[in-house]
Amino acid sequence: xxxxxxxxxxxxxxxxxxxxxxxxxxxxxxxxxxxxxxxxxxxxxxxxxxxxxxxxxxxxxxxxxxxxxxxxxxxxxxxxxxxxxxxxxxxxxxxxxxxxxxxxxxxxxxxxxxxxxx
Amino acid sequence: xxxxxxxxxxxxxxxxxxxxxxxxxxxxxxxxxxxxxxxxxxxxxxxxxxxxxxxxxxxxxxxxxxxxxxxxxxxxxxxxxxxxxxxxxxxxxxxxxxxxxxxxxxxxxxxxxxxxxx
DNA sequence: CGGTATCCTGTGGGATACTG
DNA sequence: CAGTATCCCACAGGATACCG
Numbered sequence: 593x594x595x596x597x598x599x600x601x602x603x604x605x606x607x608x609x610x611x612x613x614x615x616x617x618x619x620x621x622x623x624x625x626x627x628x629x630x631x632x633x634x635x636x637x638x639x640x641x642x643x644x645x646x647x648x649x650x651x652x653x654x655x656x657x658x659x660x661x662x663x664x665x666x667x668x669x670x671x672x673x674x675x676x677x678x679x680x681x682x683x684x685x686x687x688x689x690x691x692x693x694x695x696x697x698x699x700x701x702x703x704x705x706x707x708x709x710x
Numbered sequence: 711x712x713x714x715x716x717x718x719x720x721x722x723x724x725x726x727x728x729x730x731x732x733x734x735x736x737x738x739x740x741x742x743x744x745x746x747x748x749x750x751x752x753x754x755x756x757x758x759x760x761x762x763x764x765x766x767x768x769x770x771x772x773x774x775x776x777x778x779x780x781x782x783x784x785x786x787x788x789x790x791x792x793x794x795x796x797x798x799x800x801x802x803x804x805x806x807x808x809x810x811x812x813x814x815x816x817x818x819x820x821x822x823x824x825x826x827x828x
Numbered sequence: 829c830g831g832t833a834t835c836c837t838g839t840g841g842g843a844t845a846c847t848g
Numbered sequence: 849c850a851g852t853a854t855c856c857c858a859c860a861g862g863a864t865a866c867c868g
Contacts, residue, residue: 611742611743611746611810611813611814611817612739612743612763613817613821613827614813614814614816614817614818614820615739615742615813615817616827617817617820617825617827618813620860620861621730621733621860621861622860622861624729624733625729625730628729636829636830637829637830637831638829638830641830645730646862647861648861648862648863649830649831649832650831650832650833650861650862650863651860651861651862652831653830653831653832654860654861661826662825662826662827663824663825663826664825669830672829673829674829674830675829675830675831675868676829676830677829677830677831684820684823684825687816687819687820688816688820690812690816691809691812691813691815691816692729693812694808694809694811694812694813695729695732695733695736695809695812695813696729696732697809698732698805698806698808698809699729699731699732699733699735700732701805702732702735702802702805702806703731705802706781707735707780707781707782707802708779708780708781709731709734709735709780738840738841739840739841740840740841754849754850755849755850755851756849756850759850764842765841766841766842766843767850767851767852768841768842768843768851768852768853769840769841769842770851771850771851771852772840772841787850790849791849792849792850793848793849793850793851794849794850795849795850795851
């Protein structure tokens with residue numbers, strides 16, 4: 593049976609590629625971590641910087657700006673001295689959490705079962 | 711209240727960073743797509759190449775080799791002419807599917823609600 | 829504290845050509 | 849068909865320095 597006649601599995605990811613679409617919300621290896629560390633509530637820039645292993649200020653800023661533009665996180669600035677800025681998930685952003693939780697839980701399981709990760 | 715005294719949210723991702731660990735299984739933007747297109751059963755190299763939007767042979771090979779080493783996919787070669795090679799998910803690899811499904815479904819929802827993705 | 833500006837690098841990934 | 853071999857590049861991300 594020629595290859596060309598083989599039915600295309602993947603009855604069709606509802607869109608050209610829903611997966612890719614979806615991963616675009618998590619673009620850059622740090623975005624998921626940012627979202628993750630905001631899951632319990634608002635958090636300040638410096639806190640995020642320390643929460644998330646070794647992320648540079650530059651990259652953190654960049655990711656936060658992106659996530660803002662995509663409506664995933666919100667920025668709240670308070671005019672104090674020294675300055676204080678809090679970031680939090682929007683309602684939209686919160687919707688990503690179940691997916692991240694799924695990823696975490698499967699990651700744990702795989703690790704427990706001895707899968708190599710790098 | 712000084713920043714340093716603020717309780718660390720994220721009661722602790724069970725490990726240093728389970729999320730990161732977990733994402734490492736999906737490293738490279740294509741890996742998830744490979745896994746995804748194997749979800750319905752074994753698939754040949756050329757089929758994957760055509761299933762997955764515009765992935766180059768080189769990259770597909772690379773990702774497949776990696777996923778093999780991590781015990782996520784299996785390679786089955788048949789000594790025919792022309793050669794035929796099928797790839798499939800291992801039991802371990804199949805465990806990633808629920809997470810991918812979660813990602814897809816949330817991606818759909820976000821798109822429907824007008825979130826920008828890039 | 830919460831960033832920006834600059835510079836630099838690694839590497840994921842594309843294009844093209846070739847092979848068993 | 850199922851790759852390998854080369855070459856090449858964009859760009860995510862790190863380091864360092866500086867600013868309001």
